[in-house]
Amino acid sequence: GAVVSQHPSRVICKSGTSVKIECRSLDFQATTMFWYRQFPKQSLMLMATSNEGSKATYEQGVEKDKFLINHASLTLSTLTVTSAHPEDSSFYICSATAQETQYFGPGTRLLVL
Amino acid sequence: GIQVEQSPPDLILQEGANSTLRCNFSDSVNNLQWFHQNPWGQLINLFYIPSGTKQNGRLSATTVATERYSLLYISSSQTTDSGVYFCAVPQISGTYKYIFGTGTRLKVLA
Numbered sequence: 001g002a003v004v005s006q007h008p009s010r011v012i013c014k015s016g017t018s019v020k021i022e023c024r025s026l027d028f029q030a031t032t033m034f035w036y037r038q039f040p041k042q043s044l045m046l047m048a049t050s051n052e053g054s055k056a057t058y059e060q061g062v063e064k065d066k067f068l069i070n071h072a073s074l075t076l077s078t079l080t081v082t083s084a085h086p087e088d089s090s091f092y093i094c095s096a097t098a099q100e101t102q103y104f105g106p107g108t109r110l111l112v113l
Numbered sequence: 114g115i116q117v118e119q120s121p122p123d124l125i126l127q128e129g130a131n132s133t134l135r136c137n138f139s140d141s142v143n144n145l146q147w148f149h150q151n152p153w154g155q156l157i158n159l160f161y162i163p164s165g166t167k168q169n170g171r172l173s174a175t176t177v178a179t180e181r182y183s184l185l186y187i188s189s190s191q192t193t194d195s196g197v198y199f200c201a202v203p204q205i206s207g208t209y210k211y212i213f214g215t216g217t218r219l220k221v222l223a
Contacts (some may be wrong), residue, residue: 001158009205019168032209034209034210034211036213038154041218043199043213043214043216044156044199044201044213045213046204046210046211049210079114091154093154093156095156095211097209097217100144101146101158101161102146102156102158102201102209102211103158104148104156106153106154106155107154107156109154
């Protein structure tokens with residue numbers, strides 16, 4: 001099956017700093033990638049759709065200035081959490097589609113102190 | 114928007130037991146996937162099953178699209194089956210913008 005990687009796997013940062021998370025499709029090209037957020041013991045919530053070469057589309061209630069998404073190539077999408085605060089602490093997961101199937105990255109655990 | 118409910122929310126099994134997990138969705142869909150999220154958070158594809166029945170080893174899944182539900186069967190459960198099972202369907206038909214179900218948290222005891 002297709003492989004999606006994320007980096008870093010976990011990050012701890014101070015409140016007010018920005019954190020960049022990378023999502024890569026390793027063995028296929030993805031014009032569209034998706035970013036999800038998951039709080040402990042809850043389901044995944046779709047945050048935004050990352051579109052290669054164009055602006056991301058955000059789900060209702062997701063601040064686009066807080067969560068900056070850049071899809072610079074067919075294999076890389078980045079999510080930047082700007083001016084992070086403790087309430088941004090969460091598990092962030094990206095996904096991409098290959099052959100009608102969604103493949104997910106291993107996730108990034110963000111802890112903002 | 115479409116709602117996706119899963120049952121039961123929690124399940125504890127003795128190793129070797131069988132189980133059935135259910136996914137109900139509120140609107141017609143053309144796509145459905147089942148995932149297993151392991152204790153480290155990794156989501157693993159189990160089935161892409163918009164309709165019909167599929168089997169993969171000890172796991173099988175059935176989707177009855179006309180009745181808006183899907184079932185995941187786990188036979189002869191093992192401790193490594195522990196984790197959370199999610200079904201997901203497109204938020205918008207024809208896209209891969211998935212909305213995830215509420216999940217079933219499974220614990221298999223040795």
